[in-house]
Amino acid sequence: MNTSFTVIGLSTGIIRPRDPFTDRIIDAAKKTCGGFHNGDILVLAETAVATSEGNVVRLDSVTPSPHARELAEKYHMDPRTVEVVLKESDSVVGGIPGFLLCMKQGTLLPNAGVDASNAPPGCVTPLPADPNGSALRIKNEIEGQCGIKIGVLIIDSRTHAMRLGCSGVAIGCSGITSVIDDRGRSDLFGRKLEVTKRAIADNIASAAELVMGEADECTPAVIVRGLGMPIGDQIGVDTIDADECLFMGVFRKSQI
Structure with missing residues (x-):
């Protein structure tokens, strides 16, 4: 991946149920940054996606x-x-x-x-009923209308254990890998990494949230441009089973 990139907010106005969301995004991209480029990653707020779908x-x-x-x-x-x-x-x-x-x-x-x-x-x-399916649909619609290849993330805000405040997390993904496996690479001292995997989709989500905001910004879409990530046919956000989760392990025996 490239070491520098640009995060571009797209103002769409208020999204209402059954609005032509994809068309609004394409119009906003044209007005803001000349439209979509090959390799762009479109990041969408889950509330806007769910609302446009009538959820x-x-x-x-x-x-x-x-x-x-x-x-x-x-x-x-x-x-x-x-x-x-x-x-x-x-x-x-x-x-x-x-x-x-x-x-x-x-x-x-x-x-x-x-x-x-x-x-x-x-x-x-x-949340959108099928975030991965929504990401794929929007990706296909934009690619079909604009003649380019992009990745699409649908994101949400989440708190994290023992931390104050929210950060972004991907809940839907199409066109890029959500996690990059760094196992086998060497650290600064030549030691092989044994467990490190980078949650690249979540990191992109957090960068996008700096521009989206959480209040009345009316910026439910962001283009992340210049990362240089390969665009392909990947669909979905990688997760782990509850048995493998450090935090979930504490709660498994206390379900209501």
Whole structure:
């Protein structure tokens, strides 16, 4: 990979359900940086993708179950939001006031990715139903219209154990590898690396979030240009089994 690159924010305006999201991105790229180039990596905020796909839940349409009400009381949450979180989760492993810690699609995350920020009033936005499929679809649409080859990441914001604040993490990936295996390379003193793997998609996601922001920036898309990563047919974000996860190991026996 190249040692220097550019991160370009694309302002799309507010995205609403069933908006022509890909067309809005292409127009924003043309206005901002002359359009897409071969080798660009397009990074998209999950809320914008989910909203454009119509994956928005009105809370006044939700009837909380007894289990949702119990958890809502315990963790000081809106029981309707808890009900949506339960439906989006594979399992719930714990919580703190305001948040449930959930397993979903092979990863550990707060509230199963259900988010009220940047969602229409009175609504919450779950994660895209198929983030990898969405990344592939958008990649194919842009490549078809623009005649270039790009990678596409769909990203979310996550907290990390014992750290304050959020950083970016990829939840959908198409066209680039999500993890680079550095095992077998030598360190500064000639020792062979035995376990090091770089979460390149997550690192790109964090760089993109510096431009996207988390509030009213209206910049749900970013082009990362100049990394020099090969563009191919890869699909998906590499994960590990819960048995191999240092943090998940603490929670496996305490699922609710």
